[in-house]
Amino acid sequence: GEWINTTKKIGAIRGVKVGDRFRHRAQLTLVGLHRQFTCGIDYLKRKDGKILATSIVDSGRYTNNMQSSDILIYSGQGGKSLFEKAEPTNQTLKGGNLALSNSKEEGTPIRVIRKLKLSTGWCYVYYGLYTVEKVMKEREIRKWVYKFRLRRNSGQPKLTFDSS
Amino acid sequence: GEWINTTKKIGAIRGVKVGDRFRHRAQLTLVGLHRQFTCGIDYLKRKDGKILATSIVDSGRYTNNMQSSDILIYSGQGGKSLFEKAEPTNQTLKGGNLALSNSKEEGTPIRVIRKLKLSTGWCYVYYGLYTVEKVMKEREIRKWVYKFRLRRNSGQPKLTFDSS
């Protein structure tokens, strides 16, 4: 890839407002909201080597859920998603999962993007900054998975949709 | 997919000029230049059922070549590309290949997009309208493939690049 002036960063992205909508994952990459093309968890490595999550995309392929407007339970990666056919395997605390866990320790904000069906069709909506407040290990059908409870940081605009 | 006001069409796209550059295939889809996300040949079905090519993308995965600024030899699809590992198989005159062949019969214009490495990095460049002037069947390593010779329609802007 060829990128100019693009250091991954934690926190708000200049020029992107809460509620902004995007048609394709490629656009999230272009504006710097989420620098992974298909992976749901993006992260960077700090100078001391510790990895921290920068953003997550909830596109409904895993068993996430939004309990309220402020709480999001996000599934870790690995061990096959809902629609995969391969044998499920246990998730491990590495890559994006480790990054999210580290982010809880550090209390660093995470950009959250969710795929929604609005009246105009599917799109990715920037929900704003969240903080990981709990890391859980749960038993699913035939595997252990990580779940991350994120809470939306206060002081951000309310989100309302013409969802269909 | 959710598309509004988007009928596939043959010929120039309003708002897109020869030489326009795009970072991702997704952008080609958004502006209507090429409505396939990964496939190299896009086509539509005419009212009488005949399929005609609308656009092609040359991203270097097949053995295409640009003999001069006006002539492009484009490989048909199927039978595995250069980088695939599976067994090669013969290409057949269906789908995109059939569409390109039909376009030769009808003399309809085809939008050509090429992936280039410029000084700013890789991008897709709109080369303008071409017409298929010859359909060939050739022997490659262990398979038969189709090759389409396209000639750039006259009267279009010259293209110059700061390629690297």
Next chain:
DNA sequence: TAGACGTAGA
């Protein structure tokens, strides 16, 4: 439901 000249990062 599967195939197709996808992409970035580990």
Next chain:
DNA sequence: TCTACGTCTA
């Protein structure tokens, strides 16, 4: 080189 919550059309 491979994985990853891709995405369109047939």
